[in-house]
Amino acid sequence: MSKLNVIAEFREDHRQVRDGLLEIIDALQSKDVGKAREVLGGLNSLVGPHFRFEEENLYPTLRTFLGEYVDQLLKEHDGVIDTARACAELLKKDTLTDEESKQAANAARALLVHVSNCDGLSILTERLESKELDQLSEKFAYAREIGLPLLEWAETVRKK
Numbered sequence: 001m002s003k004l005n006v007i008a009e010f011r012e013d014h015r016q017v018r019d020g021l022l023e024i025i026d027a028l029q030s031k032d033v034g035k036a037r038e039v040l041g042g043l044n045s046l047v048g049p050h051f052r053f054e055e056e057n058l059y060p061t062l063r064t065f066l067g068e069y070v071d072q073l074l075k076e077h078d079g080v081i082d083t084a085r086a087c088a089e090l091l092k093k094d095t096l097t098d099e100e101s102k103q104a105a106n107a108a109r110a111l112l113v114h115v116s117n118c119d120g121l122s123i124l125t126e127r128l129e130s131k132e133l134d135q136l137s138e139k140f141a142y143a144r145e146i147g148l149p150l151l152e153w154a155e156t157v158r159k160k
């Protein structure tokens with residue numbers, strides 16, 4: 001089996017999340033709740049393994065460079081999960097008020113900031129030893145294989 005390129009895949013995930021969030025913002029602005037819900041569902045599946053890999057493997061490895069700043073990254077994830085949960089809850093409705101769609105679009109923008117911050121970690125990841133990158137590659141592939149969506153992972157494995 002060919003090895004997964006951690007940095008390339010990590011960044012590709014971010015591009016997909018960026019595009020998805022922009023799509024959600026668009027959909028919310030045009031009050032297309034169905035579309036926003038559908039895109040959010042796709043992001044939930046994509047981001048689950050990504051977050052899991054980050055928290056279980058990448059962040060601990062990056063502690064060599066970042067030290068306790070890693071704790072801040074974990075806190076940022078708490079915020080992302082809360083926002084995603086609130087958006088999913090809101091998008092269960094069939095129609096949104098102006099205020100609700102504005103709030104949800106703002107929440108999606110806040111997530112965009114996280115995507116951009118997280119992508120910055122790739123320049124640190126590049127400095128890891130090739131042995132460490134190989135190990136990360138296996139772990140990333142594993143998280144994807146298990147494929148727990150974000151909110152499901154947050155409610156189960158992450159809580160333990």
Ligand SMILES: [Fe+2]
Pocket residue numbers: 014050054118119
């Ligand atoms: Fe990330």
